[in-house]
Amino acid sequence: MRKRLAALSFTEKVKILEKLRDRSITLAASGLRRNEERRSTHKATTVGQHANTDIRLCECTVWEPCVCGHQPSYHCALCCLELTPEQFKEARKRGWYPSAGT
């Protein structure tokens, strides 16, 4: 996936950048993170690095690891929430995050 993305033409990559930028602006303007009713909390026992805190994990039916490079945390490209341990494992199987610890 990474190689495929890196091999795109500059024009194609710029179009992806524009989509990523628009999505970031939309998310920032949506107030999504302040919406308590939709917040799903998961106890941190499932993700060691967040011990003793409530964290929000991706619940997308169709999810994609994000290419934005802000890692860790490893997060979903569609909702920007952290991947569940199962999703993280699946992403690693698909060749993502080769240098991440298990």
Place this chain on the structure above:
Amino acid sequence: MKETIEAINQMQAAGVIGRYAIGGAVGATLYLEPAATLDVYIFVALPTTNESSLLSLAPLYDFLKSHGGRIEYEHIVVGGWPIQFLPLSNDLERAAVEQALPTEVEGVATWVLSAEYLVAIALNTGRSKDHVRIVQFIEQNAVDRNKLQAVLGRHGLTSKWQQFELKYLKETDE
């Protein structure tokens, strides 16, 4: 982005700016997978006048404002992209722009800093996000290590690179 580049090219043709090249995350995108960014860094050579040796961005901003640009904090927004113009401030940046690579976006010609100079400038700038980008270049073999060493040597960055390698690249090379 096409509209943004066209406006900058017009500004160059009008003599408001000299050579320019795209740097930062957008520049790095030529070599790496796309990574989210909200603005475009343009390294730009500004003409100096005989009257003053001070560089001024005012003519550049005036030109872009008269072509539909609007100022937002430290950026000027053109074609939907906030642009930050970075006047060349040292020999490294001057060489980087001189040796920038021609490319195009949607058929519009432009220039992007070479991978080696992007890494050298990131190393020189030294913010956390610059370090992350350098690691990406190395991990994805997107930089010619021999050319990079030559650039680092020419601009007095070899020792800084050695420290960076020790701190961040030991695992990558193993």
